[in-house]
Amino acid sequence: MSLKRVSVIGSGNWGSTIAKIVGNNIRKFPEYVSEVRMWVFEEMIDGRKLTDIINTSHENVKYLPNIKLPENVIADPDVKSAARDADILVIVMPHQFLNRTLAEMKPVVKPTSCAISLMKGLALSDVHGIRLLTDCIRDVLNIPCAALMGANLATEVSQENYCEATIGVDDPKMGSELKKLFQTDYFRIVVIKDEVGTELCGALKNIVAVAAGIIEGLGFGDNTKAAVIRLGFMEMKNFIYEFFGDRHPQEGTFLESCGVADLITTCYGGRNKQMGIALATTNEPLAQLEKERLKGQSAQGPLTAAEVYAMLERKGLLEKYPLFTAVHKVCTRQFDPKNFICCLANHPEHR
């Protein structure tokens, strides 16, 4: 039997962090090739190729500076060569490039392989409305795909601070294999069977974080903020059951790291909350605020809110999701954030 191989497709701060973990772990397992190929979108850094820097100094100086990567993590600028012969594909890239990259990888992907997505977001399609990123992977590559989510700030994980993650995967055998590759003393994995719930919590929580920021920006206290976070959490849950109920999301998922823990972390720190505060305390358009305060990076929450809003509007369900709706309207400046609380005064949860 030939040895198994893991490849990491993507090398941002989260991708590099997870490559570090898998690279260290894999050496313990004789059934695996110890080399972990990592696809790196090639860039020039001070006249040197980023892949060369990673392969000689074992550091992703651009996206994860000051963290040593294990020497068995090999940067590869060619996604086909990185993905070829892999038994497990760890997919962790900016999701706007996902479809293009999948198309490129497709011819070389082993039919017996499996994937795990670490991406937090949603895809949009004219046919399906909102689409899971893992469904894009499953459909194009025709392999099973798990999701790893949780309260995982890449910088903290790369510094080996204790945290948890959730792997959602239908197949328990695939689940224990993945857990073995990812779990360390400081990165604690819980495997659950709920693939869609796990993935959707990771995407939808960013909308709630914008709401939490708006409330903070308006000067409300901890009480009100906790109420808003909870109502957002309930809308996440209802949304998941409403649109993905046929795929059996589970109540328990909301108490996992991908649910409550990731929600808490995101509502108390990070870009989406920051944008919420900015929206509540200025009159500037979102694009301007992102430019000024996120150095041109974008926050995921407003995008996800727009996608969710489009889906709810099409189905005539806006009234069931007053918080999601209000976030989108504040982000697009159709609605004064000062009235945010009014939208919640008669929330369906309280009827």
Added chain:
Amino acid sequence: MSLKRVSVIGSGNWGSTIAKIVGNNIRKFPEYVSEVRMWVFEEMIDGRKLTDIINTSHENVKYLPNIKLPENVIADPDVKSAARDADILVIVMPHQFLNRTLAEMKPVVKPTSCAISLMKGLALSDVHGIRLLTDCIRDVLNIPCAALMGANLATEVSQENYCEATIGVDDPKMGSELKKLFQTDYFRIVVIKDEVGTELCGALKNIVAVAAGIIEGLGFGDNTKAAVIRLGFMEMKNFIYEFFGDRHPQEGTFLESCGVADLITTCYGGRNKQMGIALATTNEPLAQLEKERLKGQSAQGPLTAAEVYAMLERKGLLEKYPLFTAVHKVCTRQFDPKNFICCLANHPEHR
């Protein structure tokens, strides 16, 4: 048919706040006597009786200053006279005085009345181990008793900031009656059937808040804090099922205001978190820290942790609850807080 009557037993900051809400609401319902009697433990304030001050200036100057109470809230220094003829008893007092007060009230309590407890804590008994405060009320007064819990900081509620609360009550008819009396535009009530889950979340969350404070005091980031909060949440859940499983706690309760929202609020602010930080950053004994930093008030979390620890030890279950156990040992200085994370490294959740 005679008019119904509501009495509030207790007049601290939370008792006075709830009296304000009920006093305002009750005037809308013709089936109720508009007067709400509130039992006040008599004290002298600058030479005047606190009850006289409340009944003339309609303000509880000691426990809820600067908030006007409705004129139909009548302070009564005699608990028997306050409780007599009441159809609904709202019980909200420091729980160390509960048994004594119940014994005093017992002879005058209407057999057809019902109670609702707003107290967050546990009682201990040699016979039962840990006991619910509502069980003390049920047993002594022989009437049904609901619980109102949630992320409810009295000061914020008294200022009419938007928040939510959970009423746990077995009888749906009693539930809708109670909701009518407590719900306002800013104080939003969800009624659920899980009496014990509602009450226990309110008590156990304080242990988790001490843990969150310890982690913050040790300098860990949001990620680790979220993981610790979640593990504490899972221990709360397991504890409730382990010791009160025969009373049918419900999974959904943990997503209500009494669950996740109250937990978040308590882990990001308040005395218990503050004590956790102090325990992690000094070597002083808890009593000394409470004296210095809480002006002699005590924090509920360490007490609850001690009660829970005693119960777990007796049943040989300490290993299933490493976070609860570690909190108690840090509070009693049997264990160096620096090693707190080690206790979680092999948490049962991750096996």
